[in-house]
Amino acid sequence: MSRKKTPRSKGASAPAASAPLAANGSRPARPIGPPPPARPSLGGGDFYDVAFKVMLVGDSGVGKTCLLVRFKDGAFLAGTFISTVGIDFRNKVLDVDGVKVKLQIWDTAGQERFRSVTHAYYRDAHALLLLYDVTNKASFDNIQAWLTEIQEYAQHNVVLMLLGNKVDSAQERVVKRKDGEKLAKEYGLPFMETSAKTGLNVDLAFTAIAKELKQRSMKAPSEPHFRLHDYVKREGQGTSCCRP
Numbered sequence: 001m002s003r004k005k006t007p008r009s010k011g012a013s014a015p016a017a018s019a020p021l022a023a024n025g026s027r028p029a030r031p032i033g034p035p036p037p038a039r040p041s042l043g044g045g046d047f048y049d050v051a052f053k054v055m056l057v058g059d060s061g062v063g064k065t066c067l068l069v070r071f072k073d074g075a076f077l078a079g080t081f082i083s084t085v086g087i088d089f090r091n092k093v094l095d096v097d098g099v100k101v102k103l104q105i106w107d108t109a110g111q112e113r114f115r116s117v118t119h120a121y122y123r124d125a126h127a128l129l130l131l132y133d134v135t136n137k138a139s140f141d142n143i144q145a146w147l148t149e150i151q152e153y154a155q156h157n158v159v160l161m162l163l164g165n166k167v168d169s170a171q172e173r174v175v176k177r178k179d180g181e182k183l184a185k186e187y188g189l190p191f192m193e194t195s196a197k198t199g200l201n202v203d204l205a206f207t208a209i210a211k212e213l214k215q216r217s218m219k220a221p222s223e224p225h226f227r228l229h230d231y232v233k234r235e236g237q238g239t240s241c242c243r244p
């Protein structure tokens, strides 16, 4: 896999959407105004207008791989927990207001021993989904350490969202929704509770990220401003029926 190291951006906009290289090796200019006709990806066979890299991070066992499988395939990986080794990725193309947005989603290993591998990928990420497990207090307590890591290795304007996963496990829940909300507020992050098992808010989390990235890269002047925080608050399904 070839990867291009980019210097930390100083502007307020998102990192530029990655686009296929031209025959002469140069990268086409970032699209402004209406999107060009959809084009095929390199090797993926899927058609898209803009492409972004999204990374899933968080402690081992919080459900990163399951969240990705739920989003990509609509299935749940029940049974034996197979911890991710290193890093893996899956592509999915979403239609966002008529624009084909390709998300290349990197599923990282949460285990400490793979940390140096995943550090190398942060710099290229346009968005990060940071997960904890609502049935595992340590995974919640570690969020601050993850945020420190993100601050160190990711682009300063990376789109970041906090997700409290496994809300279907109401009996085992040890992190209250309001504690997740409080932490998110403290750091100014959009926040949702999810379940890879039932699919609660999974599509929404990725769609929200895709909408934000699309807007940052190709917003037409006439288009209304998309607000990620508001969208997540408005569209997110609460779990008030099941929380302690």
Ligand SMILES: Nc1nc2c(ncn2[C@@H]2O[C@H](COP(=O)(O)OP(=O)(O)OP(=O)(O)O)[C@@H](O)[C@H]2O)c(=O)[nH]1
Binding pocket: 058, 059, 060, 061, 062, 063, 064, 065, 066, 067, 077, 078, 079, 080, 081, 082, 083, 084, 085, 108, 109, 110, 111, 165, 166, 167, 168, 169, 194, 195, 196, 197, 198
């Ligand atoms: N009840 C419930 N279990 C889940 C959910 N998501 C994941 N799990 C379970 O939690 C375990 C860990 O899930 P993974 O997705 O493999 O965890 P991970 O974050 O990818 O872990 P690493 O690859 O080690 O970083 C598995 O046994 C899953 O079946 C969920 O939403 N609800």
Ligand SMILES: [Mg+2]
Binding pocket: 064, 065, 066, 082, 083, 084, 107, 108, 109, 110
């Ligand atoms: Mg995994």
